[in-house]
Amino acid sequence: METNLVVEGVKFMGLGMGAVFLFLAVMIFLMSIMSRVVHKFFPEVQPSASSSSSSAQNNQKKVVAAITAAIKFHREG
Amino acid sequence: MKKNVIKILTLLMLFGFSSLYASGSAADTSSHEVSTKKVETYQTQSFGEMIEGFINSTGIKAFVSPNPDELSSHGEKMSDFHKSWGRIIMILIAFLLFYLAIAKGFEPLLLLPIGFGGLLANIPVAGIAGPDGFLGIMYEMGLANQFFPILIFMGVGAMTDFGPLLSNPKTALLGGAAQFGIFGTLVGAVALAQYTPLFDFTLQQASAISIIGGADGPTSIFIATKLAPELLGAIAVASYSYMAMVPIIQPPIMKALTTDAERRIKMSTMRHVSRLEKLVFPIMVLVLAILVLPDATPLIGAFMFGNFLKESGVVDRLSDTMQNALINIVTIFLGLAVGSKLAADQFLVADTLAILALGVVAFSAGTAAGVIMAKIMNLFPGNKINPLIGSAGVSAVPMAARVSNKVGMEYDRSNMLLMHAMGPNVAGVIGSAVAAGILISLFS
Secondary structure, eight states, X not given: OOOOHHHHHHHHHHHHHHXXXXXXXXXXXXXXXXXXXXXXXXXXXXIIIIIHHHHHHHHHHHHHHHHHHHHHHHHHO | OHHHHHHHHHHHHHHHHHHHHHHHHXXXXXXXXXXXXXXXXXXXXXXXXXXXXXXXTSHHHHHHSOOTTOBOTTSOBOOHHHHTHHHHHHHHXXXXXXXXXXXSXXXXXXXXXXXXXXXHHTOTTTOTTSTTSHHHHHIIIIITTTHHHHHHHHHHHHHOOOHHHHHSGGGHHHHHHTTHHHHHHHHHHHHHHXXXXXXXXXXXXXXXXXXXGGOOHHHHHHHHHXXXXXXXXXXXXXXXXHHHTHHXXXXXXXXXXXXXXXXXXXXXXXXXXXXXXXXXXXXXXXXHHXXXXXXXXXXXXXXXXXXXXXXXXXXXXXXXXXXXXXXXXXXXXXXXXXXXXXXXXXXXXXXXXXXXXXXXXXXXHHHHHHHHHHHHHHTSSSSOOOGGGGGGGSOOTTHHHHHHHHHHHHHOTTOOOHHHHHHHHHHHHHHHHHHHHHHHHHHO
């Protein structure tokens, strides 16, 4: 029996496109779940914003303390 | 002084000619013995014989009257046409590839090594593409076993940023739709084989040809060496030349399928993607591939390995090597090895024309399918997609995305589509790797 190549080709196409779309659809689904989980449980700490601002505040406190000490020292001395 | 030189020269010539005549009859009878014993010991030859032997070994002689016993690099008989004119035509084709690469800037990184490999492979006598020639060795070393395409995939992975895809996941569907270029062309190729007497493609060959539609060089080479190594030269050349011609092939199709209003659609700005998401993504896709389609894991595994190293951020040295040194070295080897398949007896056949024609059909079909998919997605509620980014679903990273951006800018200067188009673009790479895995699984 001779196989009809075109029929085989169409079968390939159906399976191939189906599998590609299935794969990508599952991938999209997993991607959105993963994004949600990451954002909920592991929110990205903004290292540049939060940590530097807190250290900047600390620095300012230190500077203020140093200046007050210096003024005090100057007045007393 | 001058007289002396002339005297010596005439003496030499006389000597040469006289010994030529003297040994003429003896040479005929002993030629058979010489050829069998040549390997063991060096036979003394008269000067005339040496000159004759030298003339017989020149390239001119080999082009004009080829040795009837010469075999191709596969050890098969070659027709006289392929040995003489065929080789000259192939050398001219190599020059054409040089011109396209240097003057027109068509994928020079690949077309130059491929073209030069083709030039070397068509040299008569030397057998550079044969099993003992250096091109043949390169082919056996890394192409016959699909090693080089995998290494290239690693480097491409290390260069890929999945950020745009992660910030707008549904654009991955565009990368899926563009794979219609592969499977639609497969049907076209088998239809050609079925209904025309000219071509006789098997399903394997048709699949290898159609993967050109994936617009992904390494994937095409991977599949071609696996399913139809005899067509590798034509498939690789078609694949890379059409990838270079993406800016010419795609825009007319994109414009024909979209309305003016659609081309002006502005897409919402992208959300920020955290580092952890980018780090989890490659592992997630690989696990998915392991579960669904293990046949695609050589490609996807290498790709995600490269990407994982890059996103990990702790092995910059390794990811830097993959992106630069490794991929450059492999590109040289890969190009030359592919060029070795541009030998006249394999390239100058009717099949090559069909492959070139089917290749451009595959590219166009993929582009069209991506654009149409974007239009279909716009029928559903949600953020609108500019259909111009659909064409970027064919892999060809980042060329196809740039084309989307450029066409978009033609209609609205302020519409930056580049990053939006990168989403379907990288999804297209995954999509064609999946398609490749399916084709492999169907034949195993």
